[in-house]
Amino acid sequence: MNPRLSITAAVAVLAASLSLNAVISGSGWLLAGIGAITCAAVAGVLTRLSVTKSAVAAGLSALIAIVPMFTASSWYPRVGALLILALVVTCALAGRLRWIASLVTYLAIMLIYLNLVFAHAESVGWVIPTSKSLAALAKLPSEATSQFHYLPPILDPLSVSFFAAAGIGLIAILVDILAVSFRRPAIAGLPLLALFSVPVASNLKNFGLGQSITFAIGLAAFLMLLATDGRERLRIWGRLVSFRYVQSGDEAGPGPDTRDIAASGRRIGLAAVCLAILVPLVLPSLQVRDLFATSGTGSGNGPGGSSGSIGSVSPLLTVQDQLSLTSPQNVLSYTTTAASPQDQYLQVYALNYDAKQNDWQPVMHGYRPVSFGKALPVSVPGLTKGVRAVKVTTDVVVADSQRGNAYLPAPYAPVQLKVNGAGWYEYGGSLTVFSSLTLGGLKYAVTSLEVDPTTAELDTTAPAPAWAVKGYTGYNGPDASKLKQIAVKVAGTGTPFQKATHLQDWFLANFTYSLKPGLPASSGWLLDFLTKHRSGACQQFSWAFAVLARLIGIPTRIATGYTAGTPGSHHTWVVTTRDAHAWPEVFVPRIGWVRLEPTPSGSAGQGTAVVPPYASLGAPPPSVSPIAGNPTGNLGKGSTGRIKPGRNTKLSGLSSGTATSSARRGSGFPWEALIPILLLLALVCPAVARVATRRRRWRAASGDAALAHAAWQEMADDLADYGISRQPSESPRAFVRRIAGEAGLDQAARDAVSRIGAAEERARYAASARPATGLRPDVRTVRQAVAARAPWSQRLRARLFPASTLAAGWRGVQRTGEYLGWLDAPWPTVRRQVRNSVAHRSSS
Amino acid sequence: MVTDTEQHADRTLDELVAIAQQVSAAVQTVISGKPEAVRLALTVLLAEGHILIEDVPGVGKTQLAKALARSIDCSVRRVQFTPDLLPSDITGVSAFNQELREFEFKPGPVFANIVLGDEINRASPKTQSALLESMEERQVTVDGKTYPLQPPFMVIATQNPVEMEGTYPLPEAQRDRFMARISIGYPDRQSELSMLDWHGSSSPLDELKPVAHASDVRALVAAVREVHVSTAIRQYIIDLVNATRSSAELRLGASPRAALHLLRASRAHAALDERDFVIPDDVQSLAVPVIAHRLLPSAEAMVGRELPHQVLAGIVQRLPLPGK
Known part of the structure; x- marks a missing residue:
């Protein structure tokens, strides 16, 4: 069995899983995912071996995976394990039930892999799972789900890596079964779509260019899977004409030429994808952003025109949502030692302006663990000794109804926190404390410094840091x-x-x-x-x-959170959603x-x-x-x-003028200014390269033969610039004859062409070259003659974008297309050129 | 600077071209309107090859062979191949001489400078092979004794297309011995008109006088051998035969002998063009006559009605020249 389809399927899953990058930070999950994909592909290859071999593979992998059942203390699991093993091997050998054995092979290998990566410490010899290691694995998903409350991208602890690897692995198994075993790659797009939909379904707020690119990569990989399947399919009933593998034995053989079918299929696919991407861009009524973004969280919706979606965690929108509730809910209640509690706001997030999105985003610069009752790992930014500050302790009880993010509301500036549970972190130096726990029902005590500045201190003219x-x-x-x-x-x-x-x-x-x-x-x-x-x-x-x-x-900066709320009984202050504030x-x-x-x-x-x-x-x-x-x-x-x-x-x-949004949105380096410069450079580059090539050629030519070669090459390039190209099979003489007839040159130019041709012919094929004199003027004569009869547009093109210089780049594109099979039969010229190059390659 | 040897070569070349032009002109008085066929026949003669003229009856195959033979003052023998022709009818026999009381070798028609094998595909394969053996080895072995043939030695065989009745088509192994195959084709209207005028009154063949001698031809052959063949051309020839071998449309590609024949013919072609070096154009123009008759089409090509010479022409058109 040709493994090309398996490999392509694996690559497609990998490309699709890249989209998780927006949701999970770090790279550990990706490495684990790549391993899982590889395991799925290997398992797939094993299941498609001959009956005996696949039975052996199924039996072995199942045996390793159910070792914990054998080592169990009671005898039920042992008998069960034996039964499972017998069942798997029987199924593998039986014709119709092989799929059960295949499925077991996939799952067992995936289990062994996950065990090896995430629980090898508890395993026997790293590889063989034990009941302990399985228990360790089983804990990981629940740990991972607790991470998902956070604003993406979520951090990458081991549990999230496990979750990602297991998910990617399962999808890889599905894709492998669908695309390779069942030969239904189109349906295999569904599990891939599931991967794509993860970032869309998450709380991820802003989809940028990176998301579009990863989406496009995934899409390209899926198309590649379809194309590869098409090629494999065609090979069943015909000879596959593939330039890449033209020499290999398994592809040669008589049969109809299927290039046109394959190529037109690819072109239809490409056109469909282009259309699907371009139409929303062109049609004004369709917002491209809505292709990816969750509703109402596009940038620039600050004035609250949009209601914000339920899953949104953009702090400003959360405030908006809470204020918009028709019946206010209790958020928390607290007692405090502050002298004037009504002045004491409870801060949750600190937001900084994000120039790229013209929006306010939480300050994010990493996170540091917070210990119970100890000082926060970050000191209060900017506060110096000598400024009068009162320590205030606030005991907070959060209402049970609160869901999601355990981002603790606390009076600014918190310096110490007493809260139960593990995994508390300080968020990016903003003194926001969070953890993976649910906010609802939390009780905590926070000590904060209430600064009481004097007017003189406030009115300082000292420069800010x-x-x-x-x-x-x-x-x-x-x-x-x-x-x-x-x-x-x-x-x-x-x-x-x-x-x-x-x-x-x-x-x-x-x-x-x-x-x-x-x-x-x-x-x-x-x-x-x-x-x-x-x-x-x-x-x-x-x-x-x-x-x-x-x-x-x-x-x-902007802070969001709650105002002090309203005083309740027993010195308790009650904060409701009406008190949400920015x-x-x-x-x-x-x-x-x-x-x-x-x-x-x-x-x-x-x-x-x-x-x-x-x-x-x-x-x-x-x-x-x-x-x-x-x-x-x-x-x-x-x-x-x-x-x-x-x-x-x-x-x-x-404000008499209408609001315009002409101002530059980007920040930092002026990329926009670079674009015209780059364009200009790109415009000038080919012409400069052409002149440089000409100079170098003449300078490097020494000796009669070399001069003749240089003159010939130069003339060929000049003619190519003006659209007269030389076929690779054309001898100098034949080329000279053709251009003398075709190009409509005057007599002097025709003589010059034949002189150059004759010199090149001698230089190439005769025992000794003739003294080459006057070739350079001849080349110039030819160039001028060709230019004289060309229309001005062609002259301009020959100057600015000489075909001879661009040909190198074009060849690269062509090679790539040829490699990917996109250019099998697009249009006759390219096809001929490709064939020629192949003929040459196969003959030399 | 032009060296002495070059001058010498140039002189020989000039003479060669003059002689060749005379022969060509002489032959064309008989075969009008077919200069390419005449030139190709001359090329093969100078390249020490043999030529197979294949066409329908009555287009002048024999006339061409005879005219060429007669325009060179050398020995010419003609063998009309028939189904009952025996090998000894070609090579000669050892007959018992009653007077000398010993066996005496009577040379057959093959002992000549130019042998015209007419309708070679009408003879039995056994007889055909007798001629073909002497073509390749340039000697005849009868009763254990070997008799060499005198240079120049050239066989001009004519054959009817294989579809015709009563023929034994030459096997590919034997076709491979011929350097080139020519198809004369029907003359154009003007040539046919003038032929009717001429041939009605007298036979131009009878009036044809030799314009060159066998020794001239030997000198010319020697001069042709001196023509320079660059590495690039040799590579090109190898590329070409390899392309025929790997082509999907061909069941049988060109043999190494074909490559050798193509090289020699290209030399002669260059010499006839007053050049002392071979260029790709020589190879390209000779590829079809020299190689096409050795190729067998694949089943696909047969279904597509693609003849080997068309396939070959396609290959020549596509095959890139070797890089400098």
């Missing part, structure tokens, strides 16, 4: 320049923190609160929000504040992250939101504010009542 400036300032989303104008005007003058409070006060004074802001869900919503609608919820306020602050150089934090040197509150609070706003005392007390004199006539002083702590939107003629003038 480089990491904060680099990581948390700047914005290059849509309308960046217009937004910056607004930011500069609103912030006015003062220290960075004063500017930030000016921004906060401006929002509080001029904006209204609404959970349904009615903003367009476009990338330019932010400008609309700031200049026209001026109505939104905490996500919009924190987003807008953070963008403006970043634009004037203040390091800013707020900006600015970085103040020596103090660290400091919360601000641009969202209106009270009954007409975010109910329990509170402007922090340091920000409301330090309100600047009105003269500093650029918005004359808008009182800012009445926005103290706990201020209630609807605040009428102020009219700001200056600012509304700014």
Whole structure:
């Protein structure tokens, strides 16, 4: 049996499993998966051997796999094992029931492999499973499933690797059975599709280019599987004309020429795939993103126009979801030692601006384990000694109804955590603590530092540390320049923190609160929000504040979590989904992250939101504010009542133009600027290469024969540039005769051509070459003559894209196509060329 | 700089071409409108080969052979092959001389410079093989004694196409001994008209006078042997015969002898073209006449009505020249 189909099936599974890359980080799972795929392929080959051999393979693999049953203490399992063994061997030898033995072979080999990789410590001699090792294996899936609550990509502990390897292995077995044993590769696409659907079904938020590429790779591998099956199928009733294997014995033999059938099948397949990919791109009504992304989580949906999907864990959307609940649910209750608990927000995530997606994403820079009752592995960022900070202990009880992520709400900045259970980690230096446990019903005590800065400390003009400036300032989303104008005007003058409070006060004074802001869900919503609608919820306020602050150089991030909630009985504070909140934090040197509150609070706003005392007390004199006539002083702590939107003629003038999203979205290296340069280079490259080749050729030619060769080659290339190509079977004389007749040259050029031809002929075939003089002018004469009669378009093409230079690249493409079998019979010219090269290869 | 040997070779070549042109002109007075056939016959003569003229009756096979033989002043014998012809009718017999009281060898028609075997496929295979043996070995063995044949020695055999009745087609092993096969074909309208004019009044063959001598031919043959064959050409010839062997359309490819014949014929062809070196064009133009009659089509090709010479022409058209 030809193993080519088995190998192709294995490659197809491997390519499809690459798509898991988006869900699982690390590479251990992939290596384990490759092993599993290989095992499935090997098992498949074993099952397709002759009856005796496959029976032996089935018996042996089953024997090793059920060793634990033999070693069991009671005799039931032993008898059962013997029965199984007998059954397997009998089935393997019986004609009709062989599939049972095959299935056992697959599963047994997979089990042995998984045991070898994941539980070899408990096995006998690494290979033979024992009851202990099987028990260890059995534990792994439940460990793995607990990982799946997390925002992908999930980490790659052993259990996840096991889960991935086992899943990939099972799919590899299915594909092998379907594609190779049953010869139904089209149906084998279904299990492959299952692999593809893993990232789609997961919580994965953003599908980028990488996902599309891995999808395309998987697709290509599947097509390859189909094509290989087609080739194998054709071989059954005909000779397979494959250039790659033209010499090998098993392919030769008489039969009809099936190239055209095979090639047209491939072309139909290719056209279908191209159509399927291109049509959604071209048709405006179909969003390409929706091919891959889960609903409502596309980038730029910040204004809350979309409701967000149930599985979404984008923190800002979670806030939106919780606020939108018609009947609020209890989230948690706590008691705290804080002096003013109402000022103490419970933070869950810290988000930083992601320029690539124009969105806010959790800060992710690895994770570190957290020990019970010990200090967190990360110190409070930016906080220095000397700043007054009070240690506050908060005891939290989470409601049982809470599901999913065990990301602990905690007052900022937590320094110590007492929580039961193993596997607690601190998330990327943001002081967010998480674990694989379920959040619902958790009880924990968290000690945090409540910073109480003085006005002088806040109003420092010391520069922020480089990491904060680099990581948390700047914005290059849509309308960046217009937004910056607004930011500069609103912030006015003062220290960075004063500017930030000016921004906060401006929002509080001029904006209204609404959970349904009615903003367009476009990338330019932010400008609309700031200049026209001026109505939104905490996500919009924190987003807008953070963008403006970043634009004037203040390091800013967004935090999500809960406000302090409402006081209940016995000094207990109760937090419900109504208290879900997002707020900006600015970085103040020596103090660290400091919360601000641009969202209106009270009954007409975010109910329990509170402007922090340091920000409301330090309100600047009105003269500093650029918005004359808008009182800012009445926005103290706990201020209630609807605040009428102020009219700001200056600012509304700014937004007269429609929002455009022309601003550059990417970040870092200016790739877009490279594209024209690369294009230009690509445009110039062939022409330069042609001239260089010409120079080098003439320079390298020494001696009569070499000069003749150079002249000949040069003339052939020139003619090729103008579309007159030389057949490989054409002698110099025949070529000269042809171009003298075909090319419509004048007499002088024709003479030149025949002189060059004669010189080349002598140089190649005569005992001694003739002195070659005047060949270079002859070549030039020919070139000019050919150019003179060519239309200008052809002249331009010959200059810019000389065919003789491009031929090398084209040959590479052709080889690749030939290798993959795509070019078997696409069009006559190529076919002839390929045949020629094959004829030459087989004859030399 | 041109060396002495080159000058010598050039002179010989010039003479050769002059003689060849005279012979060619002389033959063409008999066979009008077929210069390629005449030239090919000359090529084979200079390359020391034998030629098989295959065509339907009455297109001038015998005329060509006779004209060529007569235009060179050398001994010519003609054998008309019939089903009852015996091998000794060709090679000669040892007859008992009553006076000398001993066996005396009476040379057969094969002892000549040019032997014309007419309708060779009408004789029995036994007789055919008698001629073919002497063709290859250039000697005749009768009753244990060996008699060499004098150079130049050339057999011009004619045969009717195998489909015709009453013929014993030459086996492939024997066809392989002929350097080239020519098919004359019907003359064009103009040539046929003029033939009717001419041949009605007199026989041009009778009026044909020899324009060269056997010794001239020997000198020419020696000159042809000096023609330079580069490595590239040799590789090309090997590529060509190999391609016929590996072609799916052919059951039997070209033999090593075919490669040798092709090389020698190419030399002669180059010499007739006043060149002292062989170029691929020589090989290409000779490939079909020199190789095609040795090939057997595969079943596929027979079903597709593809004749070996068409297959071969296709191969020549596709086969790339060896790189420099």
